[in-house]
Amino acid sequence: MAVKIADPLLMREINKYHVLETIRCYGRISRVEISEQTLLSGTTVSAITAALIEEGLIEAIHTAPTNDSQRGRPRVLLGLVADAAYVAGIKISETQMTATIADFRGETVAVLQLPIRLARQPAEVIVDLIEDALRDCIARSGVDVGRIKGVGIGVHGIVDPRSGRSHAGPVFGEREVPLAQMLEARMGMPVKIDKSAHLVALAESWFGYAQKDRSFAVVTLDRTAGLGLWIEEEIHRGASGLGPAFGHTKVGNEGRPCICGQMDCLNTYLTVPELEAAVAGAGSGEPARNAAAMLTALAEKADAGDRAAARTVAVHAEKLGLGLSHVVNLINPEKIIVAVDTPRYGQLLEPALRESLMANSFPAHWAATKLIFHTLDDQMWARGAAALMLRDIYSAPWTAA
Structure with missing residues (x-):
């Protein structure tokens, strides 16, 4: 099927989006700088920003000149209108x-x-x-x-x-x-x-460690492993629209059954019996259902010298590193952000995970990828x-x- 690439309305909306995104990303920015960042002509940027000002979405902010050559000429910057x-x-x-x-x-x-x-x-x-x-x-x-x-x-x-x-x-x-x-x-x-x-992944792009990055991966950990891929400034969803099934990456050969009907998925190594045992009896005497509470209890037991808990953390690190090595080898993102709700669990996990990642990744790709641990809250x-x-x-x- 032929693709219509010169639809004026479509192009206008695409350009409008890029202008808005650029203004959001930089906070306050001049028309010339928008043109440089988006590669749109100055005429196009002026037309789009004039329409956005008329719609009440952005505003012109007059600032004092920054050097002697511009003395007396206030600099005009554009910013989003907060209450638009x-x-x-x-x-x-x-x-x-x-x-x-x-x-x-x-x-x-x-x-x-x-x-x-x-x-x-x-x-x-x-x-x-x-x-x-x-x-x-x-x-x-x-x-x-x-x-x-x-x-x-x-x-x-x-x-x-x-x-x-x-x-x-x-x-x-x-x-x-x-x-x-x-x-x-x-x-x-x-x-x-x-x-x-x-x-x-979207929050990291807007507010976190990946602002302005074109490609990165975010791993979330609770009872399973989730992966968000940000490629060319967009969330990668794949043909199904569901995004990566990272928790079903194969990382072993022990014959562990997964709920998906296959064997040795990453998730089967993150939900081992030792993890449930680590939180059994916490507080009220019932197993904790909250993932953060489970991982907190696991970290506390590992710190207290519990060998089963320490072994569980080691398995998590090894298998996660193996799973993420596939991301490094196939996508080679600029950053991999491991997002955890439990700081101490992340600290225990990091050394062995980094070692596993390095051991299983193509060296040149691994050298170009930065590994970051980020403690998240629900906000x-x-x-x-x-x-x-x-x-x-x-x-x-x-x-x-």
């Missing part, structure tokens, strides 16, 4: 819900965290709780609900962002839940969902969910009206 639009982001897990309201710049306006057990509750109950949390967070922000342009949701497990459905995960189990549609009906605004690893995840909706606004035909 607002979006909501929410992250849900087995035992906690975090909601945030962000402005057009992606800055947090309000945050609400609720320690509440969601796992395995009826879908209708979970969506009711999400709606209550969102409305409470919106009320706290002082932003009129009519100015909220949409909601981004982060969910662990298998998520199809195209259909808005959660297919499997620790919160909904193996049920297929049309989460986006259910929440849209309640909130009366667009809702987008994605898996947590993709949202962390970072929720901001990634908000950024998911902001990117949709930037790239879609939209005006302040």
Whole structure:
């Protein structure tokens, strides 16, 4: 099928998106610098920015001249108008819900965290709780609900962002839940969902260690391993739209059965019996369901000299390093960010993981890839969910009206 590459409307929207992204990325920037960064002509940049100013999305900021040659001529910089639009982001897990309201710049306006057990509750109950949390967070922000342009949701497990459905995960189990549609009906605004690893990748690109990087990978660790790939300034989703199935990378030959029906997937080495045993009896005498609590307990036992716990951490590091070596060898990203909720677990994991990665990666590729450990909190995840909706606004035909 022929591809129409000269559609004026399409090109205008693409150029508009790149101009907005450049302004967001740099905060305040001149038209000349936008032209240099986007490779668009000065005339095109002037036309786009004039329209964006008229729509109320960006503003001109007059600053004092920076050198003698410009004395008397204020420099005009362009920046996003913070209150041009607002979006909501929410992250849900087995035992906690975090909601945030962000402005057009992606800055947090309000945050609400609720320690509440969601796992395995009826879908209708979970969506009711999400709606209550969102409305409470919106009320706290002082932003009129009519100015909220949409909601981004982060969910662990298998998520199809195209259909808005959660297919499997620790919160909904193996049920297929049309989460986006259910929440849209309640909130009366667009809702987008994605898996947590993709949202962390987006958050790292906007707010974290990978700002301005063109390619990087983010690994998230709870009871399973998730991977978000950022390639050429976009989340890589693949033909299925689901993104990488990193947890099902084959990393052994011990015949460990996986829930996918195959053997020796990475996930089977992250959910070993020793991990469950490490947290059994924590606090109330029941096994902890929260992934961060499990890994915290594991790290504490390893620090206390428990050999089984130390061996479990060593297995995690070795197998994760082997799995990530495939990412290095195939993609060769600029950075690999290992995102953990438990700082001490990350510290215990890093030396052996780095050694395993180096031993299994092509040397030239490994030398060009930087390994970073980043301790995340739920607010970072929720901001990634908000950024998911902001990117949709930037790239879609939209005006302040």
